[in-house]
Amino acid sequence: xxxxQTIFTDEQLDAYQDCTFFTRKEILxxxxxxxxxxxxxxxxxxxxxxxxxxPLALIVNMPELKENxxxxxxxxxxxxxxxxxxSFNEFVDMFSVLSEMAPRELxxxxxxxxxxxxxxxxxCKEDLEKTLNRLxxxxxxxxxxxxxxxxxxxxxxxxxxxxxSFADFENMITRAPDxxx
Amino acid sequence: xxxxxxxxxxxxLVILCVTEEQNLVKELVALSTQDRxxxxxxxxxxxxxxxxxxxxxxxxxxxVMSFVVSVILGTKLKVQCLFSQxxxxxxxxxxxxxxTLELWQGIMKEIGGTFGTSVLSYFVFLKWLLxxxxxxxxxxxxxxTIPLLVFDPSPxxxxxxxxxxxxxxxxxxxxxxxxxxxxxxxNETLGGPVKYNMQLAYFFTIAxxxxxxxxxxxxxxxxxxxxxxVLADPSSNKAWQLLSSWDFSITNERAVRQRKNNLRESLSxxxxxxxxxxxxxxxxxxxxxxxxxxSTGLAVGCGASIYYLYAANWSLLQEAKTLLVPxxxxxxxxxxxxxxxxFNKFEHYSSQRRQIYALVVRNVLxxxxxxxxxxxxxxxxxxKKFSCWESMVGQALYRLVIFDFLFLMxxxxxxxxxxxxxxxxxxxxxxxxxxxxxRNVLELIYAQTLAWIGIYFSPLxxxxxxxxxxxxxxxxxxxLMKNCQPPRRSGRAAQMQxxxxxxxxxPYFVGSLSMVAYTAWRLTPSEQCGPFRGLNNTFSVVGVWIxxxxxxxxxxxxxxxxxxxxxxxHGIKNxxxxxxxxxxxxx
Numbered sequence: 044x045x046x047x048q049t050i051f052t053d054e055q056l057d058a059y060q061d062c063t064f065f066t067r068k069e070i071l072x073x074x075x076x077x078x079x080x081x082x083x084x085x086x087x088x089x090x091x092x093x094x095x096x097x098p099l100a101l102i103v104n105m106p107e108l109k110e111n112x113x114x115x116x117x118x119x120x121x122x123x124x125x126x127x128x129x130s131f132n133e134f135v136d137m138f139s140v141l142s143e144m145a146p147r148e149l150x151x152x153x154x155x156x157x158x159x160x161x162x163x164x165x166x167c168k169e170d171l172e173k174t175l176n177r178l179x180x181x182x183x184x185x186x187x188x189x190x191x192x193x194x195x196x197x198x199x200x201x202x203x204x205x206x207x208s209f210a211d212f213e214n215m216i217t218r219a220p221d222x223x224x
Numbered sequence: 225x226x227x228x229x230x231x232x233x234x235x236x237l238v239i240l241c242v243t244e245e246q247n248l249v250k251e252l253v254a255l256s257t258q259d260r261x262x263x264x265x266x267x268x269x270x271x272x273x274x275x276x277x278x279x280x281x282x283x284x285x286x287x288v289m290s291f292v293v294s295v296i297l298g299t300k301l302k303v304q305c306l307f308s309q310x311x312x313x314x315x316x317x318x319x320x321x322x323x324t325l326e327l328w329q330g331i332m333k334e335i336g337g338t339f340g341t342s343v344l345s346y347f348v349f350l351k352w353l354l355x356x357x358x359x360x361x362x363x364x365x366x367x368x369t370i371p372l373l374v375f376d377p378s379p380x381x382x383x384x385x386x387x388x389x390x391x392x393x394x395x396x397x398x399x400x401x402x403x404x405x406x407x408x409x410x411n412e413t414l415g416g417p418v419k420y421n422m423q424l425a426y427f428f429t430i431a432x433x434x435x436x437x438x439x440x441x442x443x444x445x446x447x448x449x450x451x452x453x454v455l456a457d458p459s460s461n462k463a464w465q466l467l468s469s470w471d472f473s474i475t476n477e478r479a480v481r482q483r484k485n486n487l488r489e490s491l492s493x494x495x496x497x498x499x500x501x502x503x504x505x506x507x508x509x510x511x512x513x514x515x516x517x518x519s520t521g522l523a524v525g526c527g528a529s530i531y532y533l534y535a536a537n538w539s540l541l542q543e544a545k546t547l548l549v550p551x552x553x554x555x556x557x558x559x560x561x562x563x564x565x566x567f568n569k570f571e572h573y574s575s576q577r578r579q580i581y582a583l584v585v586r587n588v589l590x591x592x593x594x595x596x597x598x599x600x601x602x603x604x605x606x607x608k609k610f611s612c613w614e615s616m617v618g619q620a621l622y623r624l625v626i627f628d629f630l631f632l633m634x635x636x637x638x639x640x641x642x643x644x645x646x647x648x649x650x651x652x653x654x655x656x657x658x659x660x661x662x663r664n665v666l667e668l669i670y671a672q673t674l675a676w677i678g679i680y681f682s683p684l685x686x687x688x689x690x691x692x693x694x695x696x697x698x699x700x701x702x703x704l705m706k707n708c709q710p711p712r713r714s715g716r717a718a719q720m721q722x723x724x725x726x727x728x729x730x731p732y733f734v735g736s737l738s739m740v741a742y743t744a745w746r747l748t749p750s751e752q753c754g755p756f757r758g759l760n761n762t763f764s765v766v767g768v769w770i771x772x773x774x775x776x777x778x779x780x781x782x783x784x785x786x787x788x789x790x791x792x793x794h795g796i797k798n799x800x801x802x803x804x805x806x807x808x809x810x811x
Binding site for chain 2: 059060136215
């Protein structure tokens with residue numbers, strides 16, 4: 044504790060504390076975890092903002108993400124190149140949004156991005172089918188999958204374009220208080 | 225000077241902003257520093273972009289400010305900028321420090337990851353109750369006990385009574401004459417550098433504490449309702465199940481697998497919901513009615529048997545016999561809910577939520593009837609029979625709390641352990657048990673009710689409660705990890721939490737409050753011991769104080785308020801004799 048760490052400058056830590064929901068200790072711990080993922084890639088000294096990215100395959104093996112059915116989508120939606128390779132800033136961003144201190148509205152925005160597999164800003168039937176398959180280990184028959192997705196769109200679609208925009212999604216979320224605790 | 229420079233800077237920055245990013249900057253500039261930080265954090269942008277915006281704000285701010293200031297004054301403005309950053313840094317350090325003091329954070333994460341949010345809600349509730357009790361202990365100890373200890377540190381114990389080990393269990397004997405109970409407190413105004421009126425202190429501490437509890441509960445209930453209550457909307461069931469029912473806090477492989485299975489089953493369950501024929505409906509109704517009558521009968525029977533046990537067995541000299549009543553009460557509280565769970569297996573409920581409600585209502589009925597009988601006995605029989613009756617009631621409550629604790633421990637170790645053994649070796653059809661959140665939360669609520677009722681008679685009871693809750697956390701955690709499996713059905717955890725807080729408030733808290741109020745209002749304090757000896761009723765302490773206050777100039781408004789309040793209350797009282805007590809019994 045105190046000012047003995049040499050990984051970040053004080054200004055960098057202040058910037059992180061202002062822009063994310065983490066405290067100083069949590070940011071240093073996150074850096075430790077990030078470094079553990081790829082010790083040869085990630086430098087210990089971040090004072091001059093090195094530009095290194097940890098590949099997707101290493102990140103989705105973290106114990107916190109390993110059992111999450113959407114781990115690939117989550118990591119992809121936080122990466123700038125869309126391929127899932129995260130720099131440290133993106134890594135911190137991902138965990139900041141997923142933490143319990145982030146407000147629900149922010150999580151809803153990112154959840155929409157995660158469920159949106161083809162990245163067209165709408166949840167169409169194919170997106171919902173892929174979501175359902177991830178959640179049920181692909182053990183439902185294709186007819187059942189179709190039926191469920193059609194019903195879901197029918198229930199939540201308010202503007203009648205047979206796909207869910209963010210407004211439809213958000214409206215449904217406000218009626219679900221257990222969302223993303 | 226600083227304010228007008230700030231406004232000038234903001235106006236200047238507004239003129240500067242042109243592009244869309246700078247529109248955002250323009251919006252952020254208009255906020256105060258703290259709001260600005262929150263707004264930046266809530267932006268759905270990457271950390272790089274947020275840092276850039278933050279830099280723009282502070283960098284521009286610094287440049288413009290230093291320019292303006294170099295025109296007007298010297299370098300005073302740079303100090304102001306640095307001040308707000310160091311102020312924030314101080315706030316962050318405080319937040320970090322508070323985090324290190326957080327209790328059990330790692331364990332709760334582990335439990336949440338393995339068992340999901342609904343099981344975690346029990347442990348969150350336990351932690352909340354622990355904090356509550358720490359607060360109540362500090363209040364009581366600080367305002368009632370410490371002044372007495374400072375003034376008169378040695379308790380006046382009769383010469384032939386010494387400490388034997390049995391007191392920890394019975395609460396009588398040596399403890400009877402200490403500050404543990406009402407009887408150990410004096411009724412004098414303690415002298416010394418500051419005059420401290422023990423009577424007023426005792427009365428007002430308890431009264432204000434109960435009021436604060438009530439306010440805290442109302443607030444939690446209101447905020448919980450606002451956040452979590454949702455009108456059940458069956459038409460959005462599929463969409464809800466698909467998109468928002470998944471519990472993302474689970475990190476355990478087995479739990480995830482079970483959830484997936486469950487979701488699959490519930491989504492493909494459409495075919496099973498056929499209409500029931502009339503005869504089947506009648507049969508179900510008959511079964512419900514039968515079991516409800518049976519459970520109500522059990523509850524009433526338990527209450528009656530406690531009354532007869534008490535009436536027949538009260539003997540001051542044989543201390544071991546006094547242990548019989550708490551033993552029977554705790555045994556009933558342990559065994560009868562198991563019967564209720566058994567009844568549940570034979571009834572067919574259309575939804576899991578109805579099943580939990582039925583179970584909860586039956587358990588509440590049982591516990592309320594037992595508590596009502598005990599309170600009635602204490603108020604009507606013990607109060608008239610013994611000289612220092614408040615201490616007697618305090619001891620009875622102490623014994624109830626201790627036995628409740630022992631039975632909870634045994635219930636965990638043997639109950640869940642035995643269910644596990646039966647479920648895995650003897651009757652594999654039953655399977656590994658799940659953690660029964662509803663029943664455990666009700667046990668916690670009952671334990672807290674005992675503490676609330678007891679606070680008037682035994683001010684240090686919260687200390688025992690703190691110890692009990694602390695140990696209980698670890699026992700339940702170990703039992704959970706070793707004996708239970710993750711829940712098979714994904715319940716609506718948020719709504720359950722709201723219901724639990726509502727449950728804590730209405731019957732139990734109002735009941736304990738009315739009992740303490742009845743004691744203060746109607747019962748004569750004992751003559752020989754305690755802070756209210758010699759008075760007609762406890763509340764007359766306030767009357768005496770108001771009379772004294774009448775002599776002091778400037779306090780006429782207090783006297784006026786008091787007289788009006790008393791007039792109103794007398795008006796209500798004349799119309800409803802024993803209103804509070806009957807209300808409690810009805811509940």
